[in-house]
Amino acid sequence: MSKRLLVTFMVLVMTLFLPFSENQNSIQLKYSVADAVYGSVGNSNSSSSSSSSGPILVVKDVSYSPETVEAGDKVTVSLTLANIGDEKAETVRVSPAGLSNEEFTIAGDSVTKYVETLGKNRQTTLEFPLLASEKMDGGNYNLVVKATYRDEQQSSYSDDYNLFISVKGKGKSADVAIENIVVTPERIQDNESFSLAFMVKNNGKTRAENIKVSLKGDEGIFSKSPDIIMIDSLDPGKSHAADFKLFAGDDLQSKYYNIHISVEYEDSARGNDRVTVNQYAGVNVNASRSKLIPKIIINSYRFDPMVVRAGEQFRLEMSFLNTSSTRTVRNIKVYLTGIDSDEEGKIVFTPVGSSNTFFIDSIEPKGVSAKSLVMYTIPDAEPQTYTVTANFEYQDGDGEEYEATELIGIPVIQQSQLSAGEISLPPEAFVGQPVPVSVEFYNTGKTRLNNVMVRVEGKFEVQEKQLYVGNFDSGSYDYFETNIIPTETGQLNGELVFTFDDPSGEPQEYVREFSVNTVESPPVDPSEQVPPDGMGERQGVVEKVFKNNSFWIGMGTGLAAAMVTGIVASKRKRKKRIEFDEDE
Structure with a gap:
């Protein structure tokens, strides 16, 4: 059995015939893929004389019903199979190959289609009912369709056709797709510039971040602009326009040249794993044979x-x-x-x-x-x-x-800039007693900050160690508060560490230091405690308590803590009031 991988469109074959006269008995054919839908890309040349070249089956058109395929749904793949050869094809069998439970499976009893005879210059439409797996994430999936047939001499042939099916995932994750690919102009001369534009869209349910868009053309296709574009993030349903400037060299042949587009991104719903989406575009080059101007x-x-x-x-x-x-x-x-x-x-x-x-x-x-x-x-x-x-x-x-x-x-x-106000905490603390620490912080730059987080560090115990803010728009402010518990006396040093990603995706860090003097908790004199039944002695005990220095130290610390708490509460009320006023 002979095997041929056909990666051609009939329309390109027809337009690339060289001129011939009546006394010519041979022609040169050039085949090339002209649509990213079919995935397989390449070029093949063949010569033919007056003898027959046999049957040649190619896929002319592909459609899907429904047009938008979602994970878990049934989809009908319709393709038009055409015989562009010199002989009829007999005993034609066509079926999808490589089906699996992880991607596509048969949605019926059998998916193999049988055509008894497909004559020269004839075509037929075949439909294949498939089921997209519930486990599929959003993206482009390769589907191989295999055809076997015989010629009039009963020689066997086998061809593979590569299709790409775009699937929209149902999971709670990002789903970035490449849409609306436009090449301008569609057909160019060699030694000429052209542009490739498309939309990068998030069809998923969560934000896609740190998106990298890149492309690479076939040999002889050069990028005149940076071949990598970085996108900060895409919210669900949002799109970003990408535009690349390209150039075709002067030593190219007349054929279809492919351009590989790749999109990589991070998805928080998948643990910030990198997800890659691939797609193909291309341009038809009509090679010139005139004197070329050096460029x-x-x-x-x-x-x-x-x-x-x-x-x-x-x-x-x-x-x-x-x-x-x-x-x-x-x-x-x-x-x-x-x-x-x-x-x-x-x-x-x-x-x-x-x-x-x-x-x-x-x-x-x-x-x-x-x-x-x-x-x-x-x-x-x-x-x-x-x-x-x-x-x-x-x-x-x-x-x-x-x-x-x-x-x-x-x-x-613009430069990313995060600032923090004065750190509120009492001037003195006791070992083993909670000490309130709070601070307001602001985005004073002109760009949005991503993955903003605040944490407190130091040789002490912490009740609430960190706060995750997430995205922090320009001009916004927020606050962080926690309680630290000293474990030893002396000068207690700590840090408030602010971390975030700037618009380029690079991690940044901003640190504010604080310190507080820590002393042992004052001892309590048993004689100053009020006996359960000593009602007559209460007044004397109260007088002793008020004369005790330890009481006033504790009272001062408690008052300072209360003031800090009051300030934070006041700020909270002020912030809520401002937000309320803005809503009005």
């Missing part, structure tokens, strides 16, 4: 540090690629514009220790030249992506002059 592009750029923060310096590292495979470019002048102001005319980036212009002697065919520039970001820059234009002036080997431009996106985030 310079920025094939990659990065920032050091990776996150550009307002008020700090960063290094912009750029790599310039000569896309021509035959011609050297010379006398290259590169200068950056748009770095000195935003929409309001404020200076945003300032070159440090150099100008915004530099010179490159030459770049060989397919060669790369790297340059870097240190810049400073103003402290009050708005958190957004700023566009910087790289302008090129250069010559080819014949001295002909060219100009070109490339765009660089620089995402800027």
Whole structure:
């Protein structure tokens, strides 16, 4: 039995036939996948003469009912099977392969479909009832459909078709999906730029955090923008637009080139495990055979540090690629514009220790030249992506002059800042007695803080050691209170430790120290205690108590604790009153 893995669409085969005349007796066919739905991607070439090539079965169309597949639901997969070969196919058997209880199972008695004969240029529609497992998480699942058939000489064939089914999970977890993929333009020439845009959406029930979006194209497809995008978080039902700038080299063939999209994220409902979602897109390249103009592009750029923060310096590292495979470019002048102001005319980036212009002697065919520039970001820059234009002036080997431009996106985030007020606690404490400690804290920065937590540390016992706040918006405030119990006398030192994640996902820590003097608890004089039956002696005992210094020390400490508690209660009431007023 011969086996062939067909990864082609008939529409592409038809449009990629080379011109021929009546006296030609052979043609060259190029097949390639043209839709991410089918998953398998690649390219195959074959030559044929006047002799028959036999039957060739391909999947032309796939649909699902219902369109949105949820875990635990039945789904009917409908596919159109077409014979684009030179002979009829006989004894055709088609069925899904690799079914399991963890993913898809048969929703009926049998899932194998039988077609007695499928003639040349004929097609048929087949339906397969399946059941999605209750255990499935949201994501894209690969379904392999296998076909076996014979030709007129009874030679056997076997083909596999890879389908992707998007499943929406029912669990209480995040479910990030890649939707609405758009390539502009859909068909390009080699040595040409294009864009890939899509939506990253959370279809789940919980927040997805620390989302990393990346892509990688086939050989010859270059990214002109950073090939990684970081998204802070996505609430359930929310989306984030992703847009990448790409470039097709000048030595590409006329075929469909694939682009792999990957999304990784953390899901708190799964213990913050990293979840990965994969999808494919692509672009049709029509290779040109005319004289090519040598082009310079920025094939990659990065920032050091990776996150550009307002008020700090960063290094912009750029790599310039000569896309021509035959011609050297010379006398290259590169200068950056748009770095000195935003929409309001404020200076945003300032070159440090150099100008915004530099010179490159030459770049060989397919060669790369790297340059870097240190810049400073103003402290009050708005958190957004700023566009910087790289302008090129250069010559080819014949001295002909060219100009070109490339765009660089620089995402800027504001400094994260958490502040705390005065720590409230009494001036003196007793060993073994609870001491109230409280503090208000504020998000005084311009960005939201994630995973905010407060804890108290020190050589003492603690009744409530930590408080988890979670997300903390800019301008918000909260408070933390607990009781510490000293275990020894002397100077008692402690720390209030605030931890959080900034918008880039990096953990940050803010520490406030406190101290209190600790003494032994005052002894109680038995003679000062009131006897059960000593009603006549109560007045004398009371007088002695009031004259005892230990009483006043204890009374002062208790009063201080009461004042602290009163202050905290007052703050609580004030905060609730403010929230109430805002609601009104």
